[in-house]
């Protein structure tokens with residue numbers, strides 16, 4: 001079937017089975033390899049993208065469900081060659097090691113800060129609870145998200 005939706009602010013259309021996962025369509029049809037496949041069963045958050053501004057696990061969502069909706073991936077965050085403040089903060093705080101969890105972590109943080117622009121440390125921990133990182137110990141990630149939140153509030 002043909003599915004049309006908005007991907008990173010551009011209207012797109014893809015011919016595929018509606019039951020194919022959003023993860024596989026983003027990676028295989030659109031080449032968006034920032035959307036990672038970790039567990040494939042909704043437990044690691046590596047595949048996190050936004051659908052209508054809410055974080056979802058792309059490995060669990062059938063692509064048929066995004067028809068007519070807005071999908072945002074890590075590739076859509078930087079504007080005019082400039083990193084998004086959350087991306088900048090991850091670099092500044094060395095919150096990236098192997099990088100496998102990073103796109104999903106940043107998208108989850110993006111969704112969190114849309115909903116709660118001034119999260120406490122505990123709220124950041126809870127907001128990112130669905131995203132696993134095997135490298136960093138989370139401390140620098142949490143600091144980066146709080147720094148980005150402060151930066152975004154300043155505008």
Ligand code: FES
Nearest residue numbers: 038039040045059
């Ligand atoms: S790959 Fe989707 S949650 Fe792990």
Ligand code: FES
Nearest residue numbers: 097098133134135
């Ligand atoms: S930086 Fe390696 S899994 Fe998070």
